Amino acid sequence: MSQPLDIGIAGAGLAGSLLASLLAQDGHRVTVFERREDPRRSGFIGGRSINLALSTRGLEALTAIGLQEKIMKDVVPMRGRIMHDPDGRTSFHPYSVAPSDAINSVSRGELNIELLKAADEHENVTLHFEKPIVDVDFASGFIKVESTEGNEPESIKFDLIVGADGAYSTMRNAMQCYPQRAGFGFSQTFISHSYKELVIPPLSDGSHALDPNALHIWPRGASMMIALPNADGSFTCTLFWPREGQGTSFESLAAADDVTAYIGQIYPDAVNLMPTLEEDARNNPVSPLVMISCDHWYCGEHSVLLGDAAHAIVPFFGQGMNSAFQDCMVLREHLRTHDNNVRRAIVTFSEQQKPNGDAISKLSLDNFLIMRDRVSSRWFRLSQHVEKWLHRLMPSRVQPVYNLVSFTTTPYQEIVKRQARRRQSIKSLLAVLISLAALVIAFFIGTFT
Ligand SMILES: Cc1cc2nc3c(=O)[nH]c(=O)nc-3n(C[C@H](O)[C@H](O)[C@H](O)COP(=O)(O)OP(=O)(O)OC[C@H]3O[C@@H](n4cnc5c(N)ncnc54)[C@H](O)[C@@H]3O)c2cc1C
Structure with a gap:
Protein backbone atom coordinates (compact mmCIF):
# COMPACT_ATOMS: atom_id res chain seq x y z
CA MET A 1 0.00 0.00 0.00
CA SER A 2 1.50 3.34 -1.06
CA GLN A 3 1.98 6.16 1.45
CA PRO A 4 -0.59 8.96 1.55
CA LEU A 5 0.71 12.29 0.26
CA ASP A 6 0.85 15.83 1.63
CA ILE A 7 -1.09 17.80 -0.97
CA GLY A 8 -1.44 21.58 -1.21
CA ILE A 9 -4.25 23.03 -3.34
CA ALA A 10 -4.25 26.67 -4.48
CA GLY A 11 -7.86 27.87 -4.71
CA ALA A 12 -11.05 26.75 -2.95
CA GLY A 13 -13.30 27.57 -5.89
CA LEU A 14 -15.38 24.89 -7.56
CA ALA A 15 -12.54 22.58 -8.62
CA GLY A 16 -10.26 23.09 -5.60
CA SER A 17 -12.95 22.34 -3.02
CA LEU A 18 -14.20 19.27 -4.91
CA LEU A 19 -10.64 17.96 -5.33
CA ALA A 20 -9.98 18.31 -1.60
CA SER A 21 -12.78 15.80 -0.85
CA LEU A 22 -11.77 13.40 -3.64
CA LEU A 23 -8.14 13.26 -2.42
CA ALA A 24 -9.10 13.08 1.24
CA GLN A 25 -11.16 9.98 0.47
CA ASP A 26 -7.89 8.27 -0.54
CA GLY A 27 -6.27 9.16 2.78
CA HIS A 28 -4.09 12.05 1.56
CA ARG A 29 -3.48 15.03 3.88
CA VAL A 30 -4.91 17.99 1.99
CA THR A 31 -4.34 21.69 2.71
CA VAL A 32 -6.30 24.26 0.70
CA PHE A 33 -5.32 27.94 0.40
CA GLU A 34 -7.98 30.37 -0.75
CA ARG A 35 -7.47 34.05 -1.48
CA ARG A 36 -11.03 35.09 -0.60
CA GLU A 37 -12.93 35.09 2.69
CA ASP A 38 -14.74 31.94 3.77
CA PRO A 39 -18.06 32.13 1.85
CA ARG A 40 -19.74 30.03 4.56
CA ARG A 41 -19.34 33.04 6.87
CA SER A 42 -19.27 36.01 4.53
CA GLY A 43 -21.69 34.83 1.83
CA PHE A 44 -20.44 34.08 -1.63
CA ILE A 45 -18.76 37.00 -3.38
CA GLY A 46 -18.05 35.76 -6.87
CA GLY A 47 -16.74 37.67 -9.81
CA ARG A 48 -18.41 35.19 -12.14
CA SER A 49 -21.86 34.09 -13.24
CA ILE A 50 -24.56 33.66 -10.61
CA ASN A 51 -25.77 30.32 -11.91
CA LEU A 52 -24.24 27.52 -13.91
CA ALA A 53 -25.41 24.60 -16.03
CA LEU A 54 -24.44 21.37 -14.29
CA SER A 55 -24.41 18.29 -16.53
CA THR A 56 -23.35 14.65 -16.52
CA ARG A 57 -19.58 15.11 -16.00
CA GLY A 58 -20.17 17.41 -13.06
CA LEU A 59 -22.80 15.12 -11.60
CA GLU A 60 -20.46 12.12 -11.82
CA ALA A 61 -17.91 14.00 -9.69
CA LEU A 62 -20.55 15.11 -7.17
CA THR A 63 -21.72 11.49 -6.90
CA ALA A 64 -18.15 10.44 -6.11
CA ILE A 65 -18.16 12.65 -3.01
CA GLY A 66 -21.77 11.82 -2.06
CA LEU A 67 -23.14 15.31 -2.82
CA GLN A 68 -25.17 14.65 -5.95
CA GLU A 69 -28.52 14.06 -4.25
CA LYS A 70 -28.23 17.15 -2.05
CA ILE A 71 -27.31 19.45 -4.93
CA MET A 72 -29.97 18.04 -7.27
CA LYS A 73 -32.69 18.99 -4.75
CA ASP A 74 -32.12 22.69 -5.49
CA VAL A 75 -31.41 22.71 -9.21
CA VAL A 76 -33.79 23.72 -11.97
CA PRO A 77 -33.63 21.18 -14.81
CA MET A 78 -33.56 22.63 -18.32
CA ARG A 79 -34.72 20.17 -20.98
CA GLY A 80 -34.13 22.32 -24.05
CA ARG A 81 -33.75 25.79 -25.50
CA ILE A 82 -36.53 28.30 -25.90
CA MET A 83 -35.71 30.68 -28.73
CA HIS A 84 -37.06 34.23 -28.59
CA ASP A 85 -37.37 35.80 -32.06
CA PRO A 86 -37.22 39.61 -32.55
CA ASP A 87 -41.00 39.67 -33.14
CA GLY A 88 -41.58 38.03 -29.73
CA ARG A 89 -42.40 34.55 -31.10
CA THR A 90 -40.92 31.65 -29.14
CA SER A 91 -40.15 28.03 -30.01
CA PHE A 92 -38.97 25.11 -27.85
CA HIS A 93 -36.15 22.81 -29.00
CA PRO A 94 -35.47 19.83 -26.72
CA TYR A 95 -31.83 18.97 -26.07
CA SER A 96 -32.38 15.26 -26.44
CA VAL A 97 -34.86 12.61 -27.59
CA ALA A 98 -34.66 11.10 -24.07
CA PRO A 99 -37.06 13.10 -21.86
CA SER A 100 -34.86 12.50 -18.81
CA ASP A 101 -31.87 14.30 -20.38
CA ALA A 102 -31.55 17.78 -18.93
CA ILE A 103 -28.86 20.22 -17.93
CA ASN A 104 -29.35 21.70 -14.49
CA SER A 105 -29.23 25.31 -13.42
CA VAL A 106 -27.43 25.52 -10.07
CA SER A 107 -26.38 28.46 -7.90
CA ARG A 108 -22.60 28.90 -8.10
CA GLY A 109 -22.41 30.30 -4.56
CA GLU A 110 -24.46 27.54 -2.96
CA LEU A 111 -22.61 24.81 -4.84
CA ASN A 112 -19.24 26.23 -3.72
CA ILE A 113 -20.44 26.40 -0.11
CA GLU A 114 -21.69 22.78 -0.19
CA LEU A 115 -18.38 21.63 -1.68
CA LEU A 116 -16.49 23.42 1.10
CA LYS A 117 -18.71 21.90 3.79
CA ALA A 118 -18.13 18.43 2.29
CA ALA A 119 -14.35 18.99 2.24
CA ASP A 120 -14.35 20.29 5.81
CA GLU A 121 -16.03 17.10 7.04
CA HIS A 122 -12.80 15.19 6.32
CA GLU A 123 -10.36 15.18 9.25
CA ASN A 124 -7.47 15.16 6.81
CA VAL A 125 -8.52 18.40 5.06
CA THR A 126 -7.42 21.85 6.31
CA LEU A 127 -8.97 24.92 4.74
CA HIS A 128 -7.28 28.33 4.92
CA PHE A 129 -9.11 31.46 3.77
CA GLU A 130 -7.67 34.90 3.00
CA LYS A 131 -4.38 33.07 2.40
CA PRO A 132 -3.43 33.61 -1.23
CA ILE A 133 -0.50 31.71 -2.60
CA VAL A 134 2.09 34.15 -3.94
CA ASP A 135 4.68 31.80 -5.44
CA VAL A 136 5.71 28.17 -5.83
CA ASP A 137 9.19 26.67 -5.74
CA PHE A 138 8.71 24.03 -8.43
CA ALA A 139 12.08 22.36 -7.87
CA SER A 140 11.57 21.56 -4.19
CA GLY A 141 7.75 21.60 -3.83
CA PHE A 142 7.30 24.62 -1.56
CA ILE A 143 4.21 26.84 -1.73
CA LYS A 144 4.69 30.42 -0.58
CA VAL A 145 1.58 31.80 1.09
CA GLU A 146 0.91 35.43 1.96
CA SER A 147 1.34 35.97 5.64
CA THR A 148 -1.60 37.71 7.31
CA GLU A 149 0.63 39.61 9.75
CA GLY A 150 2.44 41.37 6.91
CA ASN A 151 5.58 39.28 7.51
CA GLU A 152 7.57 37.43 4.86
CA PRO A 153 5.48 34.84 2.97
CA GLU A 154 5.27 31.48 4.72
CA SER A 155 6.83 28.53 2.84
CA ILE A 156 5.20 25.12 3.19
CA LYS A 157 6.44 21.88 1.62
CA PHE A 158 4.13 19.46 -0.17
CA ASP A 159 4.53 16.24 -2.16
CA LEU A 160 1.97 17.47 -4.69
CA ILE A 161 0.82 21.05 -5.41
CA VAL A 162 -2.34 21.59 -7.44
CA GLY A 163 -3.10 24.95 -9.04
CA ALA A 164 -6.90 25.27 -9.02
CA ASP A 165 -6.70 29.04 -8.76
CA GLY A 166 -8.75 29.97 -11.77
CA ALA A 167 -8.32 31.70 -15.12
CA TYR A 168 -5.86 34.31 -13.79
CA SER A 169 -3.85 31.69 -11.88
CA THR A 170 -0.92 32.84 -9.74
CA MET A 171 0.54 29.35 -9.94
CA ARG A 172 0.48 29.40 -13.74
CA ASN A 173 2.19 32.80 -13.72
CA ALA A 174 4.89 31.36 -11.46
CA MET A 175 5.33 28.45 -13.91
CA GLN A 176 6.15 30.96 -16.62
CA CYS A 177 8.95 32.40 -14.49
CA TYR A 178 10.43 29.01 -13.56
CA PRO A 179 13.96 28.80 -15.01
CA GLN A 180 13.46 25.22 -16.25
CA ARG A 181 10.16 26.10 -17.90
CA ALA A 182 11.32 25.21 -21.44
CA GLY A 183 8.37 23.86 -23.38
CA PHE A 184 5.79 25.67 -21.28
CA GLY A 185 4.03 27.56 -24.05
CA PHE A 186 1.02 29.54 -22.91
CA SER A 187 -1.67 31.60 -24.62
CA GLN A 188 -4.35 33.91 -23.31
CA LEU A 289 -14.30 36.26 -21.67
CA VAL A 290 -10.88 34.67 -21.70
CA MET A 291 -9.50 31.45 -23.15
CA ILE A 292 -6.34 29.95 -21.69
CA SER A 293 -4.20 27.25 -23.23
CA CYS A 294 -0.97 25.76 -21.84
CA ASP A 295 1.34 23.35 -23.69
CA HIS A 296 1.27 21.04 -20.70
CA TRP A 297 -0.25 21.29 -17.27
CA TYR A 298 2.59 20.12 -14.98
CA CYS A 299 5.79 21.75 -13.83
CA GLY A 300 8.82 20.13 -12.20
CA GLU A 301 8.36 17.09 -9.99
CA HIS A 302 5.47 18.20 -7.83
CA SER A 303 3.09 20.67 -9.45
CA VAL A 304 0.10 20.53 -11.75
CA LEU A 305 -2.69 22.83 -12.97
CA LEU A 306 -6.33 21.95 -13.57
CA GLY A 307 -9.69 23.59 -14.23
CA ASP A 308 -9.69 27.19 -15.44
CA ALA A 309 -6.05 27.62 -14.40
CA ALA A 310 -5.07 25.10 -17.09
CA HIS A 311 -7.77 25.65 -19.72
CA ALA A 312 -10.24 28.50 -19.18
CA ILE A 313 -12.82 28.31 -21.96
CA VAL A 314 -15.68 30.49 -23.20
CA PRO A 315 -18.94 29.55 -21.43
CA PHE A 316 -21.10 28.71 -24.46
CA PHE A 317 -21.27 24.96 -23.89
CA GLY A 318 -21.71 25.29 -20.12
CA GLN A 319 -18.71 23.01 -19.61
CA GLY A 320 -16.04 25.04 -17.74
CA MET A 321 -16.99 23.73 -14.32
CA ASN A 322 -18.06 20.34 -15.66
CA SER A 323 -14.71 19.84 -17.37
CA ALA A 324 -12.85 21.10 -14.28
CA PHE A 325 -14.70 18.47 -12.20
CA GLN A 326 -13.73 15.81 -14.72
CA ASP A 327 -10.09 16.96 -14.41
CA CYS A 328 -10.31 16.34 -10.65
CA MET A 329 -11.64 12.81 -11.15
CA VAL A 330 -8.96 12.01 -13.73
CA LEU A 331 -6.12 13.38 -11.56
CA ARG A 332 -7.21 11.14 -8.69
CA GLU A 333 -7.35 8.18 -11.08
CA HIS A 334 -3.75 8.82 -12.20
CA LEU A 335 -2.52 9.03 -8.61
CA ARG A 336 -4.21 5.69 -7.93
CA THR A 337 -2.88 4.06 -11.11
CA HIS A 338 0.68 5.21 -10.38
CA ASP A 339 0.61 4.28 -6.68
CA ASN A 340 0.93 7.93 -5.64
CA ASN A 341 4.09 8.41 -7.71
CA VAL A 342 3.53 12.14 -8.15
CA ARG A 343 5.74 12.85 -11.15
CA ARG A 344 4.31 9.97 -13.19
CA ALA A 345 0.75 10.85 -12.20
CA ILE A 346 1.00 14.54 -13.14
CA VAL A 347 2.73 13.85 -16.47
CA THR A 348 0.24 11.19 -17.58
CA PHE A 349 -2.68 13.29 -16.27
CA SER A 350 -1.49 16.22 -18.36
CA GLU A 351 -0.96 13.99 -21.41
CA GLN A 352 -4.52 12.70 -21.12
CA GLN A 353 -6.36 15.90 -20.21
CA LYS A 354 -4.60 18.59 -22.23
CA PRO A 355 -6.09 17.32 -25.56
CA ASN A 356 -9.49 17.16 -23.85
CA GLY A 357 -9.08 20.76 -22.66
CA ASP A 358 -8.24 21.84 -26.21
CA ALA A 359 -11.23 19.93 -27.57
CA ILE A 360 -13.81 21.46 -25.22
CA SER A 361 -12.29 24.89 -25.86
CA LYS A 362 -12.93 24.42 -29.59
CA LEU A 363 -16.41 22.96 -29.09
CA SER A 364 -17.35 25.89 -26.81
CA LEU A 365 -16.26 28.48 -29.34
CA ASP A 366 -18.18 26.61 -32.10
CA ASN A 367 -21.26 26.57 -29.88
CA PHE A 368 -21.08 30.35 -29.55
CA LEU A 369 -21.63 30.69 -33.30
CA ILE A 370 -24.47 28.15 -33.10
CA MET A 371 -26.23 29.89 -30.21
CA ARG A 372 -25.98 33.50 -31.31
CA ASP A 373 -26.61 32.89 -34.98
CA ARG A 374 -27.23 29.48 -36.48
CA VAL A 375 -29.75 28.37 -33.88
CA SER A 376 -32.29 30.76 -35.45
CA SER A 377 -31.69 29.53 -39.00
CA ARG A 378 -34.22 27.16 -40.59
CA TRP A 379 -31.44 25.10 -42.15
CA PHE A 380 -29.79 24.57 -38.75
CA ARG A 381 -33.08 23.58 -37.15
CA LEU A 382 -33.76 21.15 -40.01
CA SER A 383 -30.32 19.56 -39.63
CA GLN A 384 -30.97 19.22 -35.88
CA HIS A 385 -34.27 17.44 -36.59
CA VAL A 386 -32.55 15.07 -39.05
CA GLU A 387 -29.79 14.35 -36.52
CA LYS A 388 -32.34 13.67 -33.76
CA TRP A 389 -34.34 11.44 -36.10
CA LEU A 390 -31.19 9.43 -36.93
CA HIS A 391 -30.36 9.30 -33.22
CA ARG A 392 -33.82 7.88 -32.48
CA LEU A 393 -33.35 5.31 -35.25
CA MET A 394 -29.77 4.29 -34.30
CA PRO A 395 -29.20 5.60 -30.75
CA SER A 396 -25.80 3.97 -30.28
CA ARG A 397 -24.43 4.86 -33.75
CA VAL A 398 -25.62 8.47 -34.10
CA GLN A 399 -25.32 10.69 -31.05
CA PRO A 400 -25.49 14.46 -31.54
CA VAL A 401 -22.43 16.37 -30.30
CA TYR A 402 -24.56 18.24 -27.76
CA ASN A 403 -25.69 14.95 -26.20
CA LEU A 404 -22.17 13.53 -26.10
CA VAL A 405 -20.85 16.66 -24.38
CA SER A 406 -23.69 17.21 -21.94
CA PHE A 407 -25.17 13.79 -21.22
CA THR A 408 -22.14 11.48 -21.32
CA THR A 409 -18.61 11.47 -19.93
CA THR A 410 -17.05 10.61 -23.32
CA PRO A 411 -13.64 12.35 -23.52
CA TYR A 412 -14.03 15.65 -25.39
CA GLN A 413 -11.26 14.81 -27.87
CA GLU A 414 -13.12 11.62 -28.81
CA ILE A 415 -16.23 13.76 -29.50
CA VAL A 416 -14.27 16.10 -31.78
CA LYS A 417 -12.84 13.08 -33.65
CA ARG A 418 -16.33 11.58 -34.08
CA GLN A 419 -17.65 14.93 -35.29
CA ALA A 420 -14.87 15.11 -37.93
CA ARG A 421 -15.56 11.51 -39.02
CA ARG A 422 -19.31 12.23 -39.33
CA ARG A 423 -18.68 15.37 -41.38
CA GLN A 424 -16.37 13.33 -43.64
CA SER A 425 -19.03 10.58 -44.07
CA ILE A 426 -21.66 13.18 -44.96
CA LYS A 427 -19.29 14.76 -47.50
CA SER A 428 -18.53 11.33 -49.03
CA LEU A 429 -22.25 10.50 -49.15
CA LEU A 430 -23.00 13.81 -50.86
CA ALA A 431 -20.18 13.20 -53.35
CA VAL A 432 -21.64 9.73 -54.20
CA LEU A 433 -25.15 11.20 -54.58
CA ILE A 434 -23.91 14.02 -56.83
CA SER A 435 -21.90 11.52 -58.98
CA LEU A 436 -24.97 9.27 -59.29
CA ALA A 437 -27.14 12.23 -60.31
CA ALA A 438 -24.52 13.26 -62.90
CA LEU A 439 -24.42 9.70 -64.30
CA VAL A 440 -28.22 9.58 -64.57
CA ILE A 441 -28.30 12.97 -66.33
CA ALA A 442 -25.49 11.89 -68.72
CA PHE A 443 -27.36 8.66 -69.46
CA PHE A 444 -30.57 10.51 -70.39
CA ILE A 445 -28.72 13.08 -72.46
CA GLY A 446 -26.94 10.21 -74.32
CA THR A 447 -30.25 8.34 -74.83
CA PHE A 448 -32.27 11.28 -76.19
CA THR A 449 -29.67 13.01 -78.41
C1 LIG B 1 -20.46 33.93 -17.61
C2 LIG B 1 -19.98 32.55 -17.29
C3 LIG B 1 -20.87 31.51 -17.30
C4 LIG B 1 -20.44 30.20 -17.04
N1 LIG B 1 -21.35 29.19 -17.10
C5 LIG B 1 -20.93 27.92 -16.89
C6 LIG B 1 -21.87 26.84 -16.95
O1 LIG B 1 -23.06 27.05 -17.21
N2 LIG B 1 -21.41 25.58 -16.72
C7 LIG B 1 -20.09 25.33 -16.47
O2 LIG B 1 -19.73 24.15 -16.30
N3 LIG B 1 -19.20 26.33 -16.38
C8 LIG B 1 -19.58 27.60 -16.60
N4 LIG B 1 -18.69 28.63 -16.50
C9 LIG B 1 -17.27 28.31 -16.24
C10 LIG B 1 -16.99 28.11 -14.76
O3 LIG B 1 -17.34 29.27 -14.06
C11 LIG B 1 -15.51 27.84 -14.54
O4 LIG B 1 -15.04 26.94 -15.50
C12 LIG B 1 -15.26 27.25 -13.15
O5 LIG B 1 -15.57 28.23 -12.19
C13 LIG B 1 -13.81 26.79 -13.01
O6 LIG B 1 -13.57 26.39 -11.70
P1 LIG B 1 -12.12 26.58 -11.06
O7 LIG B 1 -12.22 26.05 -9.69
O8 LIG B 1 -11.09 26.07 -11.97
O9 LIG B 1 -11.92 28.17 -11.00
P2 LIG B 1 -12.69 29.22 -10.07
O10 LIG B 1 -14.07 28.77 -9.86
O11 LIG B 1 -12.45 30.54 -10.71
O12 LIG B 1 -11.94 29.14 -8.68
C14 LIG B 1 -10.64 29.64 -8.49
C15 LIG B 1 -10.44 29.95 -7.02
O13 LIG B 1 -9.08 30.26 -6.79
C16 LIG B 1 -9.02 31.39 -5.93
N5 LIG B 1 -7.71 32.04 -6.14
C17 LIG B 1 -7.32 32.83 -7.17
N6 LIG B 1 -6.03 33.19 -7.01
C18 LIG B 1 -5.61 32.62 -5.86
C19 LIG B 1 -4.37 32.61 -5.16
N7 LIG B 1 -3.30 33.27 -5.61
N8 LIG B 1 -4.29 31.90 -4.03
C20 LIG B 1 -5.35 31.22 -3.54
N9 LIG B 1 -6.54 31.19 -4.15
C21 LIG B 1 -6.66 31.88 -5.30
C22 LIG B 1 -10.21 32.25 -6.33
O14 LIG B 1 -10.56 33.15 -5.32
C23 LIG B 1 -11.26 31.17 -6.57
O15 LIG B 1 -11.96 30.86 -5.39
C24 LIG B 1 -19.09 29.94 -16.74
C25 LIG B 1 -18.18 31.01 -16.70
C26 LIG B 1 -18.62 32.30 -16.98
C27 LIG B 1 -17.63 33.41 -16.96
Missing part, protein backbone atom coordinates in the same frame (compact mmCIF):
# COMPACT_ATOMS: atom_id res chain seq x y z
CA THR A 189 -7.03 35.10 -25.73
CA PHE A 190 -9.82 37.55 -24.98
CA ILE A 191 -12.67 37.14 -27.44
CA SER A 192 -14.33 40.28 -28.82
CA HIS A 193 -17.44 39.66 -26.72
CA SER A 194 -17.84 40.38 -23.01
CA TYR A 195 -20.77 39.72 -20.69
CA LYS A 196 -23.07 41.56 -18.32
CA GLU A 197 -25.71 40.02 -16.06
CA LEU A 198 -29.30 41.27 -15.69
CA VAL A 199 -32.23 39.95 -13.66
CA ILE A 200 -35.81 38.84 -14.32
CA PRO A 201 -37.31 38.64 -10.80
CA PRO A 202 -40.06 36.19 -9.77
CA LEU A 203 -43.70 37.18 -10.39
CA SER A 204 -45.71 38.45 -7.42
CA ASP A 205 -46.84 34.87 -6.61
CA GLY A 206 -43.19 33.71 -6.55
CA SER A 207 -43.38 31.80 -9.84
CA HIS A 208 -41.03 32.19 -12.80
CA ALA A 209 -41.91 34.84 -15.38
CA LEU A 210 -40.78 32.51 -18.21
CA ASP A 211 -40.88 28.73 -18.62
CA PRO A 212 -38.34 27.60 -15.97
CA ASN A 213 -37.50 24.26 -17.57
CA ALA A 214 -35.55 25.67 -20.47
CA LEU A 215 -32.52 27.76 -21.25
CA HIS A 216 -33.85 30.90 -22.96
CA ILE A 217 -31.94 32.38 -25.88
CA TRP A 218 -32.45 35.64 -27.76
CA PRO A 219 -30.14 35.06 -30.77
CA ARG A 220 -29.47 38.22 -32.76
CA GLY A 221 -26.65 37.41 -35.17
CA ALA A 222 -23.55 39.13 -33.80
CA SER A 223 -24.84 39.18 -30.21
CA MET A 224 -27.21 37.31 -27.92
CA MET A 225 -28.84 37.19 -24.53
CA ILE A 226 -29.47 34.01 -22.55
CA ALA A 227 -31.44 33.42 -19.34
CA LEU A 228 -31.05 30.57 -16.85
CA PRO A 229 -33.70 29.91 -14.19
CA ASN A 230 -32.94 30.10 -10.45
CA ALA A 231 -34.70 28.03 -7.80
CA ASP A 232 -36.08 31.23 -6.15
CA GLY A 233 -38.28 32.04 -9.19
CA SER A 234 -35.89 34.53 -10.78
CA PHE A 235 -33.84 34.28 -13.97
CA THR A 236 -30.27 35.43 -14.44
CA CYS A 237 -29.93 36.91 -17.91
CA THR A 238 -26.54 37.33 -19.55
CA LEU A 239 -25.84 39.69 -22.41
CA PHE A 240 -23.02 38.39 -24.61
CA TRP A 241 -22.23 41.44 -26.68
CA PRO A 242 -19.21 42.85 -28.52
CA ARG A 243 -17.34 45.29 -26.31
CA GLU A 244 -17.08 47.94 -29.02
CA GLY A 245 -18.72 48.92 -32.28
CA GLN A 246 -21.53 50.87 -33.89
CA GLY A 247 -24.13 48.07 -33.71
CA THR A 248 -25.26 46.31 -30.53
CA SER A 249 -22.29 46.69 -28.18
CA PHE A 250 -21.45 47.62 -24.59
CA GLU A 251 -19.82 50.78 -25.94
CA SER A 252 -23.13 51.83 -27.55
CA LEU A 253 -25.06 50.86 -24.41
CA ALA A 254 -22.82 53.05 -22.25
CA ALA A 255 -23.47 55.98 -24.60
CA ALA A 256 -27.26 55.42 -24.76
CA ASP A 257 -29.47 58.07 -23.08
CA ASP A 258 -32.27 55.58 -22.49
CA VAL A 259 -30.90 52.17 -21.55
CA THR A 260 -34.34 50.52 -21.37
CA ALA A 261 -35.26 51.73 -24.86
CA TYR A 262 -31.87 50.58 -26.20
CA ILE A 263 -32.20 47.05 -24.81
CA GLY A 264 -35.97 47.02 -25.47
CA GLN A 265 -35.54 47.36 -29.22
CA ILE A 266 -33.36 44.22 -29.21
CA TYR A 267 -35.30 42.07 -26.71
CA PRO A 268 -38.83 43.56 -26.71
CA ASP A 269 -40.45 40.59 -24.93
CA ALA A 270 -37.87 40.58 -22.09
CA VAL A 271 -37.56 44.19 -20.95
CA ASN A 272 -41.08 44.33 -19.49
CA LEU A 273 -40.04 41.51 -17.15
CA MET A 274 -37.01 43.45 -15.85
CA PRO A 275 -38.10 46.15 -13.37
CA THR A 276 -34.49 46.85 -12.30
CA LEU A 277 -33.12 46.92 -15.85
CA GLU A 278 -31.99 50.55 -15.77
CA GLU A 279 -29.84 50.18 -12.63
CA ASP A 280 -28.63 46.63 -13.48
CA ALA A 281 -27.54 47.71 -16.96
CA ARG A 282 -25.77 50.79 -15.59
CA ASN A 283 -24.19 49.25 -12.48
CA ASN A 284 -23.40 45.59 -13.25
CA PRO A 285 -19.90 45.09 -14.58
CA VAL A 286 -18.95 44.23 -18.14
CA SER A 287 -16.65 41.23 -17.71
CA PRO A 288 -14.26 39.81 -20.30
